[in-house]
Amino acid sequence: NAGVTQTPKFRVLKTGQSMTLLCAQDMNHEYMYWYRQDPGMGLRLIHYSVGEGTTAKGEVPDGYNVSRLKKQNFLLGLESAAPSQTSVYFCASGEGQGDEKLFFGSGTQLSVL
Amino acid sequence: SQQGEEDPQALSIQEGENATMNCSYKTSINNLQWYRQNSGRGLVHLILIRSNEREKHSGRLRVTLDTSKKSSSLLITASRAADTASYFCATDASGTYKYIFGTGTRLKVLA
Numbered sequence: 001n002a003g004v005t006q007t008p009k010f011r012v013l014k015t016g017q018s019m020t021l022l023c024a025q026d027m028n029h030e031y032m033y034w035y036r037q038d039p040g041m042g043l044r045l046i047h048y049s050v051g052e053g054t055t056a057k058g059e060v061p062d063g064y065n066v067s068r069l070k071k072q073n074f075l076l077g078l079e080s081a082a083p084s085q086t087s088v089y090f091c092a093s094g095e096g097q098g099d100e101k102l103f104f105g106s107g108t109q110l111s112v113l
Numbered sequence: 114s115q116q117g118e119e120d121p122q123a124l125s126i127q128e129g130e131n132a133t134m135n136c137s138y139k140t141s142i143n144n145l146q147w148y149r150q151n152s153g154r155g156l157v158h159l160i161l162i163r164s165n166e167r168e169k170h171s172g173r174l175r176v177t178l179d180t181s182k183k184s185s186s187l188l189i190t191a192s193r194a195a196d197t198a199s200y201f202c203a204t205d206a207s208g209t210y211k212y213i214f215g216t217g218t219r220l221k222v223l224a
Binding site: 035041042043044045048050056090102103107 | 117119143144146148153154155156157158161201203205210211212213214215216217
């Protein structure tokens with residue numbers, strides 16, 4: 001039982017490049033989330049999903065896209081990376097109604113040069 | 114803007130002392146949760162308190178919730194060096210499951 005796994009753990013991009021971050025959970029959770037964490041800003045919600053095939057915008061969705069084609073996976077895409085997207089990205093999942101606590105992955109450190 | 118704001122931003126105490134951190138939020142909520150983050154790692158869930166609860170305990174943790182003031186506090190009793198971490202509150206806006214985190218309190222426990 002691996003919990004929440006994020007791939008990759010580190011990545012360096014040049015401005016304008018694209019990439020996809022993968023989040024996988026093996027707990028059969030309905031809800032999945034992508035957050036970014038910047039120094040002094042805490043965690044900010046980018047996008048989230050309340051079930052397979054659904055996605056919704058969070059606090060800071062601009063410049064990101066997501067997909068939830070399979071229940072266990074939640075992908076975060078950067079179509080044209082910008083230096084402002086340099087951050088640590090965390091994925092989380094939750095069972096949903098009845099047990100709302102979230103389980104987090106270990107994070108992806110992304111640098112955009 | 115973020116839903117939750119923690120206070121203080123940083124706290125330094127001696128081992129054995131109690132640590133209190135506060136969280137204020139802006140909208141009606143279903144529940145409020147507290148998480149801990151050790152440096153460079155993912156967040157770990159500590160405790161959840163529902164909007165119809167006023168106080169909850171878990172081991173050395175005590176959480177209170179005042180929905181009229183839109184605020185919560187986390188008390189860690191008899192702190193240990195291992196409690197050194199950042200602590201965040203998280204709220205969902207009226208049952209949307211859209212969990213918004215605060216800016217966090219950095220706690221340092223000196224041995």
